[in-house]
Amino acid sequence: MERYTYRRGSKQWDLLAAILINLVPTLLLTIVFQLIPILMASWYSFLKINLMAGTKQFIGFANYLKAATDSRFLQSMGTTVEYFLLRVPLQVVFGFLLSLIIYHPKRWTAALRTIIMLPVVTSMVVVTSILALMMHPSNGLINSLLVTVGLPAQGFLTDPKQALFSIVLITVWKNVGMTMLFFLAGLMAISPSLYEAAIIDGATSLQKHMYVTIPMLKSTFIFVLITTTIRSFQVFGPVLLTTGGGPLNTTRVVVMDIYENAFIFNQLGYASTQSVLLAVILIVISLLQSKLSRRRT
C-alpha cells in the first residue's frame, strides 16, 4: 500500500498539518470516551468504592474472588450462555435459509429482502415493545391467533420457562435480516461455474448446497457465528425493557447484572470487575475471529 510518509524532523509542514488535523480529533475522542473508560474500569476493578463516604480503597483481587463465588453473577453468566446457545443456531440457520430463498432473482425477491430487513433498521425499543405486546398473555396477538386455531394460550415473557426463549425470538426476529445479508454477500461471491460443474456431475439441488454452497461459505459461517456470539454476550436492551431480569431471575443476563450493580446497588468497584470480565470474554472471541479469518487467506 502506497502512502505519503512523514518522517520525524522533516520540514514537510503541510503533510504534518494534514496528519494532525485529520487524525487528532477522532483519536482524542476515542481515547477519552473509549480507551480511558476501559483503563478506568480495569483500575476500579481492584477498588472498593464507597459513594456515601467518598472513599476508594485498594483491595487487590477481592472483587475478582467475589465474582468467582457470587452465585448471582455465575447464574447470570449461565443465563447468558443459555441465551447464546438458543439464539446463535436459530439466527444462523434461519438467516442462511432466507439467503437461499432470496438469492435466485425473481420478481418478489427484492421486496422480500426489503421486508426482512425492516426490523434491522427499526428502533430496538419499538421492535421489543411491539413484539412484547404481541406476546402479551391475555391481549396479545399471538395468543389470539393460537386460541383462534384451537391451541392453548402461552405465558411467553411472564412464564419462567419461556421468558428467555421469548427474548431470543425478539432478538432473532430483529437481527436475522443482517445475518441473511452476510450470507447473500457470500453467495454472490461463489463462481457460477462451480454449480454448473456440479449439475454436469448430476448433483441434485440438495447435493449442490451440501457440496458447493456450504463449503464455499465456510468463512462467512465463521464470521456470522462469531459476530452473533459477540452480540449474544452483549444482550441487554430487550431484557431491561421487557422482563428486567425476571421472572424468577430467568432472564438476568450478564449485562443486566452489571447494570443493577452499577446503577441500582452503586457497587462501582464490583460492577467494574464484572465489566472487565465481560470485556475479556469479548476480546478473546474477537481475537479468535481475526485468527480464524486470517488462516483462510
Next chain:
Amino acid sequence: MKRIKTACIALAILLLASIFLLPYLWMLGSSFKSRSELFSYVLPVSWKTFIPVEPTLNNFSTLLFQLGFARTIFNTLALSVITVFGSVLLCSMAAFALSLLDFPGRKLAFLIIMFTMMVPFEARMLPTFLVVQDIGLSNTFTALYLPWLADAFLIFLFSNHFAEIPFDLYHAAVIDGCPHTRIYSKIMLPNITAALVSGALIKFFFAWDSYVWPLIILRTNKFQVLGVAIANLFTDQSIAWELIFSGGLLSTLPVVIIFILLQNYYIAGMTSGGIKE
C-alpha cells in the same frame, strides 16, 4: 400441476413475508384506534383486529401535545443529524490519515482504534458513564452524541474505500501544487461519496435507536429522546397500548422511508466494513 406448485410457492412466500410484516401492520392499524376499540377485537382475530373501524388521531395528539413528543422527536432528530454529520466528517478524516499517510505512531493509533472496537458499549457502560460525569457532561445534550462520534466501524469502512482510489490521483494533485492539507476535501472526499452515504445511514439508524445511553446519562426530560420516551410508555404501570403503537409508528415511519429509498447504500456499507490493514 405447475400452477399448483406456483400457488404453493406464492403462499409460502406470503407466509414468510407476513412473519416480518405482521407486527408492523398490527402497529399501524392499532395506532389509529381508541383504547376501547383496541381491546374489543382482540379475540377472535378478524380484519377488525388490524383495521380501525372508527379511526382516530387522538393518540397522536395526546403524544405530541400532552406528552411532549413534539419536543422528543425534535431532540431525536437533532441528535441524529449531529451524530451523522459529526461522525462521518471525523471518521472519514481519520480514515484518510490512517490509510493514505504514514507517520511515527500510525500503528499505535490504529491499534488503539482496533482495541476499543473489540470492547462494545455494554462492557464499558459504567466507566463511560463515570468519565462523562467526571468531565461534567452528564445531563447535557453534548453527552448524548460526543462519545459516539469516533466509530471504528466507520473508520474501517472509509479506509477500505480510500484504499481503492488510485494513489496516482493523490500523487498528481501534489505535483500540481495542492497542499496535503487540502487533498482530503478536494481530491479524496468526492471519490467516496457512496461510502459516505453508507456511513451516514448506519449512524442515523444507530442514533435514532438511542436508548440505554440516554437512559443512564440524562436525569431531566429536557433532552428526552424517542427511545426512552417509548420505553417509558411501555414500562409505565398503566401501560397505554394505543400510545405505544402511535409512538412506535412515529419512530418507525421516517426510518422505514429512508431505508426503502436508500437501502442499497446501507447494505453495501454493512457488508463491506471488514477490517483490512
